[in-house]
Amino acid sequence: MGQLENLMQAAREGNLEDLRLQVEQIISMFQQGTEEPENLYDLAGMMMDYGYVQLADTLYEELLQLMPEEGQLKIDRAETLLEMGEEDEALLLLTSITPDEDEYVQALLSLADYYQMSGMSExxxxxxKEALALMPEEPVLxxxxxxxxxxxxxxxxxxSLYSELNDEGVNDIGGIRIVSRLAETYSAGAAYEEAIPYYEQLLKDLSAPDDxxxxxxxxxxxxxxxxxxxxxxxxxxxxxxYFSAYMLAGQSxxxxxxxxxxxxxxxxxxxxDEYDKELRLAAGKSALKLGKTDEAEEHLSEALALDPEYIDALIALASLYNEQEKDEELLSLLAETDEAQMDLPxxxxxxxxxxxxxxxxxxxxxxxxxxxxxxxxxxIFLDRYAHFLLEEGKRSEAIEIVKQLVAIEHHDEWDAFLELSNDEEV
Known part of the structure; x- marks a missing residue:
């Protein structure tokens, strides 16, 4: 095509108007019989590569008018239609490809991709499975x-399937490494010991961040x-x-x-990442272990500032205030978050x-x-509750709480209290 270089330049520069005019001119030449179908097909692929889906669709549509039964063209145009959101027309094209056509398996895969992306996994x-029944040994399927x-x-x-492919010497499909999928699959299934050798195999070749x-x-x-x-x-x-690495590194x-x-x-x-509330919670808990209570209070307060209903941070900060008997701060915190903590005894x-x-x-x-x-x-709660009730002169209520407490764990003080209470009743 004499215009190929001009087309590529217009595509690279994003000159859509010039590109559209040139494509229309080439289609006109094709209709007049002075341009080959193969050139139109190659041009459509180039438009897809550059992201000009509408122009690619126009070219595929023109070719289908000449060759309406060409299965590969149906699949290619269905791809452009799906990109443009024209799902019904795309599905009609794909389902029009019959089992006796060479492109039938490819059409099944295209349909599977569409259904998967649409959330129709079954x-x-x-x-x-239908494609596999036709070509059971095909690695891609x-x-x-x-x-x-x-x-x-x-x-x-x-x-099991990935392992079979790996054992057969299939290294990658579509740019995806089989050992990478094995590592990911075992890890996703919590079979971490099995995943480790595959991760190590990946790291021998290239230490990519995700790996x-x-x-x-x-x-x-x-x-x-x-x-x-x-x-x-x-x-x-x-x-x-790589923000998530800091959490895992700290935990390790x-x-x-x-x-x-x-x-x-x-x-x-x-x-x-100053907006990561989980890192702030982790920092707060870590500071507490180190006895850095001021730093812990700061981290936990900042976590709650990011998310006032962050229950884990709320409990940790309230616990800190309680231990330090910062009652004003504790009551203020619980008043501010009353709705979030209403179901937390x-x-x-x-x-x-x-x-x-x-x-x-x-x-x-x-x-x-x-x-x-x-x-x-x-x-612990029952013990404090019982002492409070006694201080308030609510002895009969305290006795019931103490009975529950000693049923949970032996306690000399409360055993003696109950014995004395029984003697007094006699």
Whole structure:
């Protein structure tokens, strides 16, 4: 085609008007018989490569008028129609391809792709199974079936198919490495020990960030945190903005007992992603383990600032305030988050403790009573509740709470109390 270079230049420059005019001119030449169908077909593929889907569709439509029964053209045009959202017309083209045509299996795969993307997984599986029945040894079809199984959470079956392909020497399909899929599938199915060798095989060739993270996660889940920390440090050196690596790295060091290093990594992660509430919670808990209560309070408060209904951070901060007897801060926190914590008896118990300490005894009694509904099996709560009731002169109520407490665990003080109470009744 004499105009090919001009077309490519217009495509690269994004000159849509010039490109459209040139395509219309080539179609006119084709209609006059001075341009070959093969050239139109190649041009349509080039338009797709450059993202000019509408122009590609126009070219495929023109070719189909000349060759209406050409299966490959139907498939190609169906692809452009799907890109443009013209699903009904695309499906008509694909389903018009009959089993006796060479392109039938390809059409089945195109239909499977469409159904999968549309959330109709069962229909997608049916199409791939039909294709497999026609060509049971075809690696591409077996791979496509394994992909559907993986997406559907059927990890054992998917791993079996990937393993067969791997054993047959199939290294990759469509740019996807089989060992990568094996690593991913075993890991997704929580078979981390089985996933590790495949991750290591991937890392021998190229230490890609996703592979490093996947391998580190598998090692962490397999309770091998030392190797996990090595991989995470390698990943963060390679890509300091791989945000999720900071959490996993910190968790791995914490499991090794290196709380200082864990805290350092959580804080480093926060500097990279200041909107990650989970990193702030992790940093807060890590700071508490190190006795850095001021830093812990700051991290947990910031986590709640990002998400006022972040229950884990709310519990951690309320627990810290309760331990430090910062009753004003505790009551203020619980008042601000009353709706979020209404179904959490532990927080209601913290409220009761704080109200008791600030001598708001009537309100404390209400909160103790509310917390009791969900805390009746907690011996620490029952112990405090019983003492409170006795201080308030509610002896008969205290006796019932103490009976529950001693039924859970032996307690010399309360055993003696109950014995004395029985003697008094006699």
């Amino acid at each position: 229909a997608a599986v049916m199409k791939v 077996r791979f496509a079936y394994a992909e559907l199984l993986l997406d559907g959470g059927k990890y054992v079956e998917a791993a 490093l993270f996947g391998a580190a996660f598998a090692y962490f889940q397999a309770d091998q945190p030392k190797r996990s920390t090595q991989l995470m440090e390698q990943l963060l050196e390679l890509d300091p903005d 060091f914490a499991r090794l007992g290196d709380d200082e290093k864990a805290y350092e990594l959580f804080v480093r992660g926060i500097t990279r 532990m927080l209601t118990a913290f409220k009761a403790y704080a109200l008791e300490r600030v001598e708001q005894f009537d309100d404390a009694y209400v909160s103790y009573s509310e917390a009791y509904v969900g805390m009746k099996d907690d011996p």
